[in-house]
Amino acid sequence: MSNLENTILVDLARKLFRGCTNFHIEPDSVKLMTWSWQELFVDLTLRSPVIKKYPISTELSRIFLKKLINCIEPVQEVHDNLYAELCRAMNNSAIEDYCYRHYVISNDLNNIITMKETKNMVVNGTTGMRTWEAALMLSDWILCNKELFSSKDVLELGSGIGFTGITLAKFCEPKSVTMTDCHEDVLQVLCENVDINFPSQCKNRSSDGTTYELDNTSFVPRRHPRYDNNHGC
Numbered sequence: 001m002s003n004l005e006n007t008i009l010v011d012l013a014r015k016l017f018r019g020c021t022n023f024h025i026e027p028d029s030v031k032l033m034t035w036s037w038q039e040l041f042v043d044l045t046l047r048s049p050v051i052k053k054y055p056i057s058t059e060l061s062r063i064f065l066k067k068l069i070n071c072i073e074p075v076q077e078v079h080d081n082l083y084a085e086l087c088r089a090m091n092n093s094a095i096e097d098y099c100y101r102h103y104v105i106s107n108d109l110n111n112i113i114t115m116k117e118t119k120n121m122v123v124n125g126t127t128g129m130r131t132w133e134a135a136l137m138l139s140d141w142i143l144c145n146k147e148l149f150s151s152k153d154v155l156e157l158g159s160g161i162g163f164t165g166i167t168l169a170k171f172c173e174p175k176s177v178t179m180t181d182c183h184e185d186v187l188q189v190l191c192e193n194v195d196i197n198f199p200s201q202c203k204n205r206s207s208d209g210t211t212y213e214l215d216n217t218s219f220v221p222r223r224h225p226r227y228d229n230n231h232g233c
């Protein structure tokens with residue numbers, strides 16, 4: 001696969017991973033979406049281990065696939081696997097309270113932060129059940145200024161379900177990260193997101209349930225990924 005074909009694949013995969021259906025594909029790019037490109041795209045996204053384990057919203061994948069197929073159909077033969085995934089998404093009409101979104105931190109789809117979240121901005125009287133665009137922007141800035149957080153005790157106020165604090169804990173080598181929120185349901189999902197992204201690490205939740213602390217002295221990754229600040233749709 002050429003560099004350009006790979007770039008198009010990764011760019012589109014990042015959007016699908018995070019449930020972004022607002023994309024545009026240049027006609028020249030569609031010409032590169034050959035049969036084998038499409039097969040690889042499905043294998044690396046909808047049939048990847050991470051999405052099998054933590055599925056993205058079927059509604060969002062349905063919208064995404066319809067749009068992608070509409071782009072490809074006039075130019076290329078559409079791969080059976082794309083149709084199969086669309087049918088699967090269309091057959092699954094269960095109402096989803098939660099879905100998973102996967103935020104790709106590097107250019108190669110290997111560094112991913114998985115978040116359990118809702119599709120709606122306000123749920124049960126809280127705005128904290130979704131990752132806000134502000135959290136993505138702040139994380140971009142944090143990842144560009146990692147040295148400010150190295151070996152520091154970091155406190156996040158109103159962390160919601162945790163994207164910013166988890167990103168910082170994973171990539172900035174802080175001494176500790178404390179994420180706080182006032183909403184019980186938000187804290188519950190925050191704990192689940194910490195478990196997803198730090199499956200075997202040491203974690204402590206305060207007795208009053210309003211603070212969730214990561215003792216990350218033992219889990220800070222030693223290798224740093226290359227960071228690409230293309231979080232936008």
Ligand SMILES: C[S@@+](CC[C@H](N)C(=O)[O-])C[C@H]1O[C@@H](n2cnc3c(N)ncnc32)[C@H](O)[C@@H]1O
Nearest residue numbers: 127128130131132134135158159160181182183
């Ligand atoms: C707009 S959400 C943003 C969540 C997250 N920071 C993000 O950007 O995705 C605001 C969060 O702050 C929390 N919050 C609001 N007032 C708070 C307070 N006084 N103490 C703790 N958390 C608070 C809410 O429960 C909610 O989860």
